[in-house]
Amino acid sequence: MVMVTYIEPNGSEQQIDVTEGWSLMQAAMSNGVEGIEAECGGSCACATCHCYVDEAWADRIPAAAENELAMLENVVAERRPTSRLSCQIKATADLDGLIVRMPDAQS
Numbered sequence: 567m568v569m570v571t572y573i574e575p576n577g578s579e580q581q582i583d584v585t586e587g588w589s590l591m592q593a594a595m596s597n598g599v600e601g602i603e604a605e606c607g608g609s610c611a612c613a614t615c616h617c618y619v620d621e622a623w624a625d626r627i628p629a630a631a632e633n634e635l636a637m638l639e640n641v642v643a644e645r646r647p648t649s650r651l652s653c654q655i656k657a658t659a660d661l662d663g664l665i666v667r668m669p670d671a672q673s
């Protein structure tokens with residue numbers, strides 16, 4: 567299990583043990599994290615699973631692929647240097663302790 571802290575738009579925190587190989591989006595949806603919609607179900611086609619990776623972790627997660635970067639053009643909330651699509655980040659042992667924040671809006 568990979569412990570990930572999700573910070574919801576209102577500042578509430580949820581610590582979730584994510585199964586290795588699951589995406590951050592899957593774990594968020596399964597645990598009722600507020601501030602995520604994931605309309606396309608993880609196909610990198612909706613940009614409603616936008617999250618902000620904590621700055622301390624930004625260089626420790628695999629870089630976004632071209633299709634993710636393209637889809638990040640469509641996020642509704644402010645796009646920041648640490649913006650990612652949570653369906654494209656898979657939980658691995660390296661990410662134990664990761665912190666992600668949900669934006670104010672997804673659609």
Ligand code: FES
Pocket residue numbers: 591603604605606607608609610611612613614615637651652653654
């Ligand atoms: S769930 Fe649609 S892009 Fe991530």
